[in-house]
Amino acid sequence: MEDPVQDGVASPATPGTGKSKLETLPKEDLIKFAKKQMMLIQKAKSRCTELEKEIEELKSKPGGTDDIIKALTERLDAILLEKAETEQQCLSLKKENIKMKQEVEDSVTKMEDMQKEFEQSQRNCVKEMENLKNELMAVHSRHSEEKASLQTELKEAIKKQLELSEQLKFQSDSEDNVKKLQEEIQKIRPAFEEQILYLQKELEAATNEKEQEITHLQKVIEANSQHYQKNVNSLQEEFLQLKATHQEEVKELMCQIEASAKEYDTEVNNLNQLKENLVNQCEQSENIQKKYECELENLGKASNANQENQVCSLLLQEDSFVEQTVNEKVKNLEDTLKELESQHSILKDELTYMNNLKLKLEVDAQHIKDEFFHEREDLEFKINELLLAKEEQGCVIEKLRSELEESNKQFCYTVEQHNKEVLNLHEQHQKEISGLNETFLSDSEKEKLPLMFEIQNLKEQCENLQQEKQEAILNYESLREMMEILQTELGESAGKISQEFESMKQQQASDVNELQQKLRTAFNEKDALLETVNHLQRENEKLLSQKNLVPELENTVKNLQEKNEVCLVSLSQRDSMLQELESKISSLTEEKDDFISKIKSSHEEMDNLHIKCEREERLIIELREKVEQTTQYNSELEQKVNELTGRLETLKEKDQNNQNLEKHMDQLKTHFEDQETLLSEVQSLHEENNKLSSEKNQLNRDLEAFLSQKEEYLMLKEHISELQKKLQLTVEERDNLSKLFENEQVQKLFVKTQLYGFLKQMESKVSEDDEEQDVAIVLQAVGESLAKINEEKHNLVFQYDKKVVELEKNVKCLQEENIIQCEELRSLLRDYEQEKVLLRKELEETQSEKEALQSDLLEMKNANEKISLENQNLLILVEEVSQKLGSNSEIHKEKEKSFTKELENLRLVLEQKESELQDVRAQLILLKDSLEKIPSVENDQPSVKELEEKIEYLEKDSKEKEEKTNKIKLVAVKAKKELDSSRKEAQTLREELESVRSEKDQLSASMRDLIQRAESYKNLLLEYDKQSEQLDIEKERANNFEHHIEDLTRQLRNSTLQCEKLNSENEDLLARVETLQSNAKLLEVQILEVQKAKAMVDKELEAEKLEKEQKIKEHASSVNELEGLQLQLLKEKKQLQKTMQELELVKKDAQQTTLMNMEIADYERLMKELNQKLTNKNSKIEDLEQEIKIQKQKQETLQEEMSE
Incomplete structure (x- = not known):
């Protein structure tokens, strides 16, 4: 009885198209698919057992076989429809899975292509940068060589001038x-x-x-x-x-x-x-x-x-x-x-x-x-x-x-x-919970409001103090500038005024030191206030975590109010201190005005001294005349030094231009780094989308798994209340995470303001161990309840089976005579129905295979069209590149030939000119010897002049030719550089050609694969035609079977007339059977109610899962923000390094003054404090990262438990 049904159920699990797709699936998907099929088989078996029991019950009836057959046919049709629907759902899910995988693969390939293109662009930029740097170095070396040659020429010119002066004296x-x-x-x-x-x-x-x-x-x-x-x-x-x-x-x-x-x-x-x-x-x-x-x-x-x-x-x-x-x-x-x-x-x-x-x-x-x-x-x-x-x-x-x-x-x-009574209890429970939540939230909000107002007031006070501090720093800088100006003015005055200035300077330095000490005390007070603010925020967090302890919170609020009053008193004291500082600054300005008046009087005294000095200078003029002879020699040396310094300054300007170019190149590199960060963010978004799709699939699978299980309603009620409590705990976790994020933002501001001397520290930690334990307990309770429900279900089924067996024994005793007549007819009907079911299944399988083949055909056609278009484009590109390479190679060859010819011609011309110069020099030497030998020079002066003019003309020609040769050499160097660049371009074009050829080979291989697939597709079409022919034959057989069934139905009608007589005897038994059926219906109603309750619980669990996913997303966003904060930290560290360099320069410039030394010491102390705080900040970031890893591990364990 059970064997044919099992075969019919197992046959759709392995359809014709499923074999090729199952081989491509991973192990996890195969396991899940097998589990689903096992569940379907179990359902079919349970249905088959129920149907067999109903058939055996109906055997006892002497008449009404037509009704039985109709009911059986209707139920079989309903089962077949359900089976067909499930198979269609499976096929649609498979198609969706395949589409999702294809989309993921396409996105991955696109991202890889983008990354490759980006890397190539970066490499090209780096190469261009290196070429530019090499060219700049070459220009710099040329400049240095030209400088050395000019210096040598200067020295030679000076020597010649000295020789000429000596000759002129004689x-x-x-x-x-x-x-x-x-x-x-x-x-x-x-x-x-x-x-x-x-x-x-x-x-x-x-x-x-x-x-x-x-x-x-x-x-x-x-x-x-x-x-x-x-x-x-x-x-x-x-x-x-x-x-x-x-x-x-x-x-x-x-x-x-x-x-x-x-x-x-x-x-x-x-x-x-x-x-x-x-x-x-x-x-x-x-x-x-x-x-x-x-x-x-x-x-x-x-x-x-x-x-x-x-x-x-x-x-x-x-x-x-x-x-x-x-x-x-x-x-x-x-x-x-x-x-x-x-x-x-x-x-x-x-x-x-x-x-x-x-x-x-x-x-x-x-x-x-x-x-x-x-x-x-x-x-x-x-x-x-x-x-x-x-x-x-x-x-x-x-x-x-x-x-x-x-x-x-x-x-x-x-x-x-x-279940009205159950609803009343549930409503009462919800009312109590809502009342408690409202009271609790109202108390917490009432406590939160004053604390938030206090925190805002403290923040406003801190901002006011920062503004006041900035004003004090500006006043201090203005005083420092005035002091520097006064130092420069007093340095020019006489000894007495310098002594008075030093005494005043010491007094002002002491005043400035006092001001600095007061500013330090103000800073310390500000730090204390910030610590109190942090302490208040921590206490606020503790109050949120300990909501049940309301009276203790009221006591803490009172303490905080007292502390706030103390803080306000300290702020008022600070205001008074700042007012005193302003009064002292005004007194210092008055002292400065007095000091300026004294300087004016000293200037008048200096004028009188100048008059006396002029009288004495008249006597010294005679001595200076002697000194002027020595100063002339010094002036000549200074001229040379000035010339050299001017040239050095030109070189420095060129170096500065090179440095500016390097800075701009660094800026371009930073832009490329920003592009990389954007690409990483796009990749993270793709990953999030993939995660969402995978989670969607998991939700669908979980829904199917939960629908297959049965649970009792009352037990789940208690678990729902526990889950609500856990939801409240998760909400609290979310609030804590938001507070952590706010603290991180405050720390971000704190890091920025550290560069200017402002100090802030914010800390917040959240413990999540209790929540982990609650989730584990709930999951264990759910598992235990499921086990109990299954056990009770098995017990009920076992009891029901016992009752059915007893009833069947009673019915068999009464219906043995009717069974002998109807067994043959029913066996024939079953055989025909099984054959009908098998034929329908085969029809559906063939239709599904046909649809799949048609979709594959369309995809193959589209792919062939795309590949043909890409091949055409690639062929066009290859032809263009080959033409360009041919033209470039021909141009290079022609240029090289012309260049070699020009070089040979120039060499010949140079050799000729050198020979002519040698001849002219020999003639000059002979003329000079003849002039020295001839005594009568005065008479032959015109002939000598003519010779000299010729010599000059020849020297001019030789110099012009040398200049032309130098120009030709420069042109040759440029041509060489152009040749090198063209060769490099040719190499790049060749590399591109090779890459295009490799792509062409790949495309040809893919085309071959497509041709093979097309051939296999043709074979499949042939097989499909054969199967369609077989289907036609089987349809004819089915028609014959239907005619045969009609004949049998006629015979059954005749037998029903005989069975009517037996019905009167079986009425008592039918009454008993009806009572049993009513009991069975009641049990089915109860089972449906349990299933509905289970569906509700499943939906609530899905809602919880969605909330968990939202938390995971928020966690990911917080991690991304942490990474952004780390990048900002690195930038701020670079800024700190720059400030350190500036401080070192300030140290070198300010070695002569005492005030600047004091300021440098203060800056060094501040820099040490900033470095210590940076280390503390880094340690905090590491702790946060560890906590994030722990939270990720917890989430993974929870997900594994939920999947189990």
Whole structure:
């Protein structure tokens, strides 16, 4: 009897399409699927046993076989429909699971692609940075080499000038020749001076252009950095708004704190930028002024020295060698001019090269901007997608909640009808609980309100004290500046005034020390007040945790009020102290005015002393004339030193520009780090979505598991009350977590204000051991109740089976005669019905397989279309890249050929010119020898002049050719650099080609797989056709069976007429059977009520699970906020390091003054305290992280227990 039913139940568990999908599923999903099938099999077995019992009961009836057959057919149809519905649900769940997995895999692949693209962009940026640094180093080395060459040339020029002066001393006698030479020199001098002025103007214009370009670049970079910072801030604000949806009170506080912090940061950044700009402008203006002064002094002194040397030397020269010396001097001047012109051309080339570099850098910056903009758009699109997914999940949760509410209403309606007494008890219990909660909440809120007002008042007082402290610090800084000014003024006065100033200085230092001591006492009082505030907050938390101890809380409130009064008294004392400080500051200002009047009187005395000194200086002038000779030599040395210092300053300016570039590169790196943080946040959102989907699946599975179990209502009532208590405990935990979050925010403010000397400490810890124990006890009680219910259920079934067996024995004794006639007919009916069921199942399986195959076909078609489009795009890209590579390689080859040809031609030209120069030099040497040998030089002066002119012309040609060769060399160097860059580009293109080819190979492999799948799909279609043919055959057989069944029904009708006679005898037995059926119906009603009660409890458990999920989300948000606080801590540590560096600089500058030493000592003490507090803060953060880990472990254990 039971074997065919079991086979029919087990057959849908392994359909045709399920084999391929089950092989891909993981072990956990397979285990869950097997459990579900076992539950379905057990249900089917129970149904089969019930049906068999009913059939055996109906066998006793002599007549009414038609009714029995109809009832059996109806029940079988209902069972088949239920089975079909369950199979459809299973198929739909499988499809949803497959879709979810595909979506997860797609999202993972997308994220990996994004990460790869981002890493590639970072690598490219790093390479470009390294190239720029190398180019800057090369430029710096060139500059140093040029500097060394200029210094050597200067030394050689000085030596030549000394030699010329010595020769001029020996070769100056005749005044007539001297006058002629002076006239010629005066004619030549203005032309040279005009040329020098023109060159100076060009240099100044070039330097101004460079400076303007540098300032423009700095402004552009600063604007870009500000734009990026604004974008990043906007994204962070949006992300914070998404997090703060579940915490409204916390959101308001966070917004206020962030707004204040951002305003403060923007103000600080603006001030720093203004300071840096002012410092740079001042340095640039000073450097320019120094350059102009040095150049003017050099020109003036050089002209004076040349005139004096000429006058002195002309008086001692001889007549015979005058013309030769003058010509040599003119030649030297012409040589120096040519050298200057060549240097000017080289500088122009360098300027063009730098302009090209600037253009390249601007193009790179624009490219980076475009990439950043595209990346930001992609991130915004992803964030919008995540928000939409989150909203969809919220809609699903709301639907589930609405369904739960509807089921709760139905349950309440049924319970009110059947169990009025139980409802009355439940209502009384709820009323008592609500009354207790209202009384408890009213007491706690009444106690909270005064404490909150007190805390707000204390916070306002603290803010007022901070403002007063800032005002006192500003006054102190103004006094310190005035003291420094007075020190500089008094340093210029005489000895007596200096002694008086030192005495006054000591008095003011003592006053300042007293003020500092008073400020320290005020700070200590402020710390004490902050400690009292912390103590009050701790006591408030203890009061919230100990709500039952109301009288003790009233006593503590009174104590707190007394402490607040003491705090108010201390604040009033502090106000009085501040007023005294202000009075002392006013007295100090009056003393300062008196001191200024004394300084004025001292200035008048100094004027009188100056008059006396002028009289004495007249006597000293004679001595100074002797000293002036020595000062001239010193002035010459100073000129050289000034020239060297001017060049050093130019080098320093270039170094500063390099440092600014490095700073901007660091800012770009920080922007890239911000992008990485945004990507990590997007990944966390994806993970949260995955968790929500997994939790949704778990909820569905839990619903199915709980519906399969049966529980009693009264036992669960007690457990519901316990769960309500636990809900209250969880609410308390939530409040504690919110308080922890508020404390962390307060600590965030505290860390920011530590840099300026303000100290705050907030601590809060929550113990959650009791809650863990309560949850474990509840779970144990639920398990025990379930075990008891199962035991009672088995006992009832066992008793019911015994009763049924007894009744069956009685019925069998009466119906043995009817059974012999009906057994054959019923056996035939059962066989036909089983065959019908099997045929229907096979039809449904084939239909489901057909639908699955059709869906697979559509997916395959879509995938083939996508892959074909991607292949076409890739082929187009490959062709374009290959064309570019071919064109680039041809261009490079042509450039290399042309470059080699030009180099060979230049080498040949250089060799020819060197040979010509050697010939000219040999001719010059012969001419000089001939001139020395010839005695009559005066007669052959015109021929000598002609030769000299030719020599000069040849030297000019040679120098011009050398300049051209230098230019050609520079062009060759540039061409080499361009070749190197083009080679690198070619390498990158080749790498891209290789990557494209690898992708093409992968696509070809995927296409092969798709072709194989298509072939397998064709085979499946063939098999499907065969099965459809078999189905047609079986349908024909089913029709034949139906005709046969109709014949049998006719025979049954005839037999029913005979059975009517037997019905009269079996009426007594039917009455007994009806009573048994009524009892069975009552038992079924009771079971349904128990099932409904269980469903209610399941819904309440689901509500608790939702609350737990919300807590887990809040916990995750708190963890993310902790990470944000850690990042802020790192930033503030960097700021502290900067302040330490500034303090060290202040120490070096302030070694001469005592006041600055005192201040440095105070700053050092403050820095030590700040470092100690930072260590304490880090230890607190570590403790919080440990607590978070413990909470995670607890949550995991709870989830495992719930799943079990």
